[in-house]
Amino acid sequence: QVQLVESGGGLVQAGGSLRLSCAASGRTFSIGAMGWFRQAPGRERESVAAISWSSGNTYYANSVKGRFTISRDNAKNTVYLQMNSLKPEDTAVYYCGWNTHWGPHISTPEYDDWGPGTQVTVSS
Secondary structure, three states: OEEEEEEOOEEEEOOOOEEEEEEEEEOHHHOOEEEEEEEOOOOOOEEEEEEEOOOOOEEEOOOOOOOEEEEEEHHHOEEEEEEOOOOHHHOEEEEEEEEOOOOHHHHOOOOOEEOOOEEEEEEO
């Protein structure tokens, strides 16, 4: 199995930036893609961004395009989410997940497993 641990969340003012990290361990050779999702209270988990582990191809939700950047460091088995121009509506628990394959499903919650999440709070 693959274990994931997120870090980097916190409290930031609107317009500020945060960088989230997600470190993978275990059977990391199984990873085909990794993604960031978020879930606000009372709402469903929604896709934020995803990246192919081999090609580096990326996907972004429309709500974060131009503000967030996903990247990976294969040597460190780590994926990052640079979040700029944060808005109060970005407030949520952010989760990273891993998937064995990259494909059209990458924007849905059909991932093999998830990390415990990290809280991001953006104040107005």
